[in-house]
Amino acid sequence: MHVIKKSITKDDGRALYYYHFPATATEEETKVFNDIDGEVEIVEQTEETADV
Amino acid sequence: MSELRWNPTLDEWVVTATHRQDRTFFPPPDYDPLAPTKPGGFPTEIPAPAYEIVVFENKFPSFRPEPAEPSVQGSVLYPVRPANGVCEVVCYTSAADAELANMQPAKLRELVRVWADRFKALGDRPYVDYVYIFENKGKEIGVTLPHPHGQIYAYPFVPPIPAKEVAAARGYAARTGRNLYDDIIERESNDGHRVVWRNSSFLCVVPFYARYPYEVHIIAIRPHTSLNQMGSVELNDLAEALRVIGQKYNALWNKSLPYIMLMHQAPTTGANYEEYRFHVEFYPPYRTPDKLKYLAGSEAGAGVFINDTHAEDTAKILRDTAPLQS
Numbered sequence A: 001m002h003v004i005k006k007s008i009t010k011d012d013g014r015a016l017y018y019y020h021f022p023a024t025a026t027e028e029e030t031k032v033f034n035d036i037d038g039e040v041e042i043v044e045q046t047e048e049t050a051d052v
Numbered sequence B: 001m002s003e004l005r006w007n008p009t010l011d012e013w014v015v016t017a018t019h020r021q022d023r024t025f026f027p028p029p030d031y032d033p034l035a036p037t038k039p040g041g042f043p044t045e046i047p048a049p050a051y052e053i054v055v056f057e058n059k060f061p062s063f064r065p066e067p068a069e070p071s072v073q074g075s076v077l078y079p080v081r082p083a084n085g086v087c088e089v090v091c092y093t094s095a096a097d098a099e100l101a102n103m104q105p106a107k108l109r110e111l112v113r114v115w116a117d118r119f120k121a122l123g124d125r126p127y128v129d130y131v132y133i134f135e136n137k138g139k140e141i142g143v144t145l146p147h148p149h150g151q152i153y154a155y156p157f158v159p160p161i162p163a164k165e166v167a168a169a170r171g172y173a174a175r176t177g178r179n180l181y182d183d184i185i186e187r188e189s190n191d192g193h194r195v196v197w198r199n200s201s202f203l204c205v206v207p208f209y210a211r212y213p214y215e216v217h218i219i220a221i222r223p224h225t226s227l228n229q230m231g232s233v234e235l236n237d238l239a240e241a242l243r244v245i246g247q248k249y250n251a252l253w254n255k256s257l258p259y260i261m262l263m264h265q266a267p268t269t270g271a272n273y274e275e276y277r278f279h280v281e282f283y284p285p286y287r288t289p290d291k292l293k294y295l296a297g298s299e300a301g302a303g304v305f306i307n308d309t310h311a312e313d314t315a316k317i318l319r320d321t322a323p324l325q326s
Helices: A027-035 B020-021 B107-121 B160-175 B178-193 B232-252 B296-303 B311-320
Strands: A002-007 A017-021 A039-045 B001-008 B012-017 B053-057 B080-082 B085-091 B130-137 B149-155 B195-198 B202-205 B216-220 B259-264 B281-283 B287-288
Touching: A002 B107, A017 A027, A017 B160, A039 B107, B012 B085, B053 B107, B085 B107, B107 B149, B107 B232, B107 B259, B160 B178, B160 B232, B160 B259, B178 B202, B178 B216, B195 B232, B195 B311, B216 B232, B232 B281, B232 B311
Parallel strands: none
Antiparallel strands: A002 A017, A002 A039, A017 B053, B001 B012, B001 B080, B053 B085, B085 B149, B130 B149, B130 B259, B195 B202, B202 B216, B216 B281, B259 B281
């Protein structure tokens, strides 16, 4: 599974983490995730078929 | 604010969190704080117009990474500590009407990956001794936000129940030379009367020692003590087990059954916990379709649960109940 995380700090100082799954994300979810200005981390990148 | 107060009569910490009195309580559907923030809409907790899975620090936490000093002075009799830890909210999906049991299998597998990542990220922090992943579902449990979500508490100590379980597993190993959970799995597999469901990685049972009528435990068959020790197949098998049990619960009385779902994993103190075993516990509060199981005098004051049912009977009912797929 391919899992990507973006970390941001909210206005009040709290941490928030967006998790993105390219295999199942909708077009809108992918665009929104790509537009987020945050620190990127690859959480997992293994080969696996994403059968829904 | 929060602080830890020591109870010397029970040798355990109590958390005071007075600011939580003001937390959000059943907001109207148009003001769901766990929904994405739509253009022109009110700002929710998630400042983006869409999301898949989001985790954020709770606005009304019992523990904080940088806690305030306690409001009272501690003493030898009554020690106090800052409430140093983390409280996170895990939004499973942006869909307000979803629940674990009706999420697509692929989405549930993704959620399990997020839990595994949070376990590692929080457990790696030097002030965290225990990462506790749980979900309160339903207003009967005290849920104040209906949007599908769970929580994670990263404690600065090992809480009493996991600590007692670890001690019991170690004691059993010392007495018998065997692993307690291996013996439970072998006994339940051979007997079969308390088995609800299983796959190649997890055994789902109403435990012999169930405290709630429809309590189910999902126990790792292999000797893993946390999500982080599991490979892809096991993480996927866990997602499948969670989904099946959730669907069986919903089929039981043809309603979305409330529950407390929690994960017991090894503490993150750095010690060896090989005698322990990863498992999930579900506590539904109903004992019949319309009667709640209350924690009353014996349970609350003496710590002795009175279960109105036999595990063998409720396990058979759940085993024979086909999962309700919605």
